[in-house]
Amino acid sequence: MTGAPSLIGLFLAALGAATILPFQSEVVFAALQAAGRAPVWLLVVVASVGNTIGSVITYLMGRGIERFRHRRWFPFTERQIDRAQTWYRRWGLWSLLLTWAPFGDAIALAAGLLRTPPGIFVLLVAIAKTGRYIVLALITAGLIG
Template sequence: MTAAALVTLFLAALGAATILPFQSEVVFTAMQLGGDYPVWLLVLVASVGNTLGSVITYLMGIWIERFRDRRWFPFTPAQIERAQRWYNRWGLWSLLLTWAPFGDAIALAAGILRTPWPVFLVLVTIAKTGRYILLALATAGLVG
């Protein structure tokens, strides 16, 4: 049991929730199957790392939005308005899908559209923790 392995899991989970091409499931599953760490600790470390990764992506959304009037900005005002209408209707609950492969885009949109910080954090934490709990249960089912 080493702290370095837990740091590796944390960084893999954090990277997986940003625009970087990381996969934390392989690291998580390997560590769980290795049996050196209690599952609750793996879920905690991975969930915190993955949630923090989404927070970074959310902050990137806040940061990039200030450039919306620039010529190079990737979205038109009409696209932003359409996204705001959609997000105002479904957006908050879509944060529960931030665990999915397209979840980075949802976290980025939440930042651009200024989702209230407490709401963002609660919903994303639920989604990310739920993801690792289900992964832990699925992995336990493979061996049990």
């Protein structure tokens, strides 16, 4: 059984991976699973919650982004924001099911910028993030892939 530090590390890696920070949670998740350090369901829950909260942070950044958009230190280019908004307007709420993908941070940011209702945002993002870690767990266990 794993100790709290391993689960906290997984939570922080998953949270960071869903923000603009350069984190990778898949390696931490797979390593803990392969080592048998915790039940797989617990790893899925911890990673999913952390990754969903990270997306909520990015969403909240999107809600307040307009006032900082033209600052030199701002982490997104006008082109990145415009592309995310275009994508989100085209595909709407269902694009939130792709927040598990590498470009998912931009979708979460656009959802905040375009004022998506928070409850719907969290529900769809939680489904996407949980599905991601379930698939990762199955791949790590050699059951698919």
